[in-house]
Amino acid sequence: xxxxxxxxxxxxxxxxxxxxxxxxxxxxxxxxxxxxxxxxxxxxxxxxxxxxxxxxxxxxxxxxxxxxxxxxxxxxxxxxxxxxxxxxxxxxxxxxxxxxxxxxxxxxxxxxxxxxxxxxxxxxxxxxxxxxxxxxxxxxxxxxxxxxxxxxxxxxxxxxxxxxxxxxxxxxxxxxxxxxxxxxxxxxxxxxxxxxxxxxxxxxxxxxxxxxxxxxxxxxxxxxxxxxxxxxxxxxxxxxxxxxxxxxxxxxxxxxxxxxxxxxxxxxxxxxxxxxxxxxxxxxxxxxxxxxxxxxxxxxxxxxxxxxxxxxxxxxxxxxxxxxxxxxxxxxxxxxxxxxxxxxxxxxxxxxxxxxxxxxxxxxxxxxxxxxxxxxxx
Ligand SMILES: [Fe+2]
Numbered sequence: 542x543x544x545x546x547x548x549x550x551x552x553x554x555x556x557x558x559x560x561x562x563x564x565x566x567x568x569x570x571x572x573x574x575x576x577x578x579x580x581x582x583x584x585x586x587x588x589x590x591x592x593x594x595x596x597x598x599x600x601x602x603x604x605x606x607x608x609x610x611x612x613x614x615x616x617x618x619x620x621x622x623x624x625x626x627x628x629x630x631x632x633x634x635x636x637x638x639x640x641x642x643x644x645x646x647x648x649x650x651x652x653x654x655x656x657x658x659x660x661x662x663x664x665x666x667x668x669x670x671x672x673x674x675x676x677x678x679x680x681x682x683x684x685x686x687x688x689x690x691x692x693x694x695x696x697x698x699x700x701x702x703x704x705x706x707x708x709x710x711x712x713x714x715x716x717x718x719x720x721x722x723x724x725x726x727x728x729x730x731x732x733x734x735x736x737x738x739x740x741x742x743x744x745x746x747x748x749x750x751x752x753x754x755x756x757x758x759x760x761x762x763x764x765x766x767x768x769x770x771x772x773x774x775x776x777x778x779x780x781x782x783x784x785x786x787x788x789x790x791x792x793x794x795x796x797x798x799x800x801x802x803x804x805x806x807x808x809x810x811x812x813x814x815x816x817x818x819x820x821x822x823x824x825x826x827x828x829x830x831x832x833x834x835x836x837x838x839x840x841x842x843x844x845x846x847x848x849x850x851x852x853x854x855x856x857x858x859x860x861x862x863x864x865x866x867x868x869x870x871x872x873x874x875x876x877x878x879x880x881x882x883x884x885x886x887x888x889x890x891x892x893x894x895x896x897x898x899x900x901x902x903x904x905x906x907x908x909x910x911x912x913x914x915x916x917x918x919x
Contacts, residue, residue, distance in 0.1 A: 544692025548573040550628070551759075551832040551866040553635075553809025554581040557615060558593040560836035560885030564865045565620035567880055567892035569627045571867055576628050579809040579832075580635025580703070580761040582671070583611050585663070591838050594886050603659050608666035616670060620888075630672050633685040633701050635761040635810055639663040642780055644708045644717035645737075653715070686740050688747065695755035695870060698744060702761045702782075705737025709779035719780030721769060721844075727777055727784050735788035748795035754802050754872055754903045762810040764789070764829050765817035769844070770851045778844075781811070793821040802903040805830065805875065807868070812840045813860035814879040816898045820854060828900050830877050832866040836885060839863070862895055875900040 550573035555562060568576065586601045587593075602608040615621060636642055639660050642649050648656035664683045668675055677684045685701040710727040712718035736744065748756065758764075762781045769776040777783035796804050796819070804827035806819060815831035833839070839860045849855050862881035869876045881895035 544694040546869065546871045547575070547691045547694055549807075549868045549870075550576045551579065551807050551809070551830070551868060552576060552835045553579045553761075553832050554637075554812055554834035554837045555615075555621075556581075556584045556588070556834070556837035557618075558584075558587055558596055559591065559838050560834075560863060560882070561594055561888040561890065562618050562620040562836050563885075563888055563890040564835050564863065564880065564882050564892055565618075565624040566889070568865055568867075569620075569623045571880075573628050573867060576624060576630045577697075577699075577759055577807065578630060578632040579759055579807065580633065581637040581810070581834075581837075582632060582634065582667070583615050584637045584837075585611070585640055586637075588838075592886060594888075602666075603662070605662040605665055608663050609669065612666050612670035625672070631689065631697070631699055631759070632671050632673065633699050633759075633761070634664075634667055635703055638667050639703075642709075642717055642719035643703070644712070645704065645706045647708045647712070647715065647717040649712075649717045649719075686736075686743070690753070691755075691870075693753050694872065695757055696753050697757040697759060698747065700736060700744065700758060700760035701740065702735050705740060706735050706785070707733035709784045711779055719778065721771075721776045722779045722784075723773075724768070724775045724777050724783070727779060728786055731787055733785050733788065735782065735785040736792075741788065741791055745791060745795040749798055749800055752800045752802055755870055755875070756796075756801050756804045757807060758792075758796075758804070759807040762808060763815070763831060764792075764806050764808055765815075765819060765854060766852070767848060767855075768851050770847055793819070793826065797821045797824065797826045801826070803901075804828075805868075805900070807866075808832070811845075812837055812863075813845060813858060814862065814864070814866070814881075814895065815855060816857040816877070818854040818856060828898075830866060830868065830898070832864075833859070833879070833881075834863045835865055836863055836882070838885075857896060857898060859895060864892065864895065870902070872902055874902040 711722040817829040819827035864881040877898040
């Protein structure tokens with residue numbers, strides 16, 4: 542199988558109450574080959590704090606029945622329906638498909654036993670409503686991670702940074718918590734995993750094998766380091782990869798290996814558009830593209846106000862628009878288009894090109910790669 546060109550629409554974070562899904566109308570018009578949804582497909586809760594365009598009814602889902610109802614509500618959106626009809630999808634959940642900022646088996650809100658029942662209900666409803674095989678349901682959870690070859694052009698690894706992770710640094714004993722914490726606190730607590738041992742070993746083993754021209758990691762949250770300089774010193778957001786420096790180092794080491802021709806990391810979660818240089822031991826080893834929320838409010842302005850000035854590897858940041866990202870690849874390069882929604886409160890809003898990032902490709906034909914079995918396998 543060969544492919545000369547491929548187009549991925551990257552989406553994340555669609556809050557039913559906070560905005561209409563007009564970005565999907567533009568996505569359908571652009572006719573991508575694949576829609577890649579990297580989390581917060583549904584939200585389990587309301588946030589208030591701004592103009593909402595429509596409302597959830599009832600209380601936050603906990604049971605299987607009310608997670609199913611939440612998914613069913615989302616599936617009534619005509620733009621979302623059209624997007625599902627328009628292209629193949631790959632999707633893996635982040636936290637809001639279950640509960641805000643959970644970490645593996647730990648909840649910010651409840652004891653683990655009650656939380657694990659809630660998580661099982663949420664995962665089952667997600668599987669039932671998404672184009673994911675029910676055979677991925679396992680006794681302890683769901684295997685969301687996997688890989689797919691895009692002809693001989695690219696290999697895409699879809700990761701799960703939520704189901705197997707350790708609690709964030711600084712979280713109370715036995716609980717999860719996302720917070721701004723000192724960098725030193727994250728760096729000191731070793732042994733915390735982001736992918737879990739099994740997924741991490743699978744990924745690092747994979748990345749040591751011969752790769753096509755593009756190696757793409759699709760995953761949920763900001764991968765690049767992000768220093769938040771505050772009067773009290775350098776802080777980080779503990780729920781992102783910054784909270785798990787040893788786990789990130791393992792991925793960086795693998796991505797810097799000889800098998801990789803060009804690496805691209807596709808991320809979501811932070812409700813803003815980014816392009817980041819990913820460096821390892823002073824060497825540029827990958828680009829990170831972060832898509833904004835498809836239909837949610839942006840991150841608090843103060844959180845990222847000095848992010849570009851304090852982090853020279855951040856090459857682009859927009860925290861003022863929702864939308865999605867259209868990534869077009871060929872052997873010579875990738876054209877990344879950040880597509881922004883003009884007005885989230887208009888169900889038929891205009892969507893416009895906010896920014897384009899051109900990324901150089903390896904420029905040489907990839908070696909043929911043997912492919913057998915399922916198109917999306919472990
Ligand atoms: Fe989100």
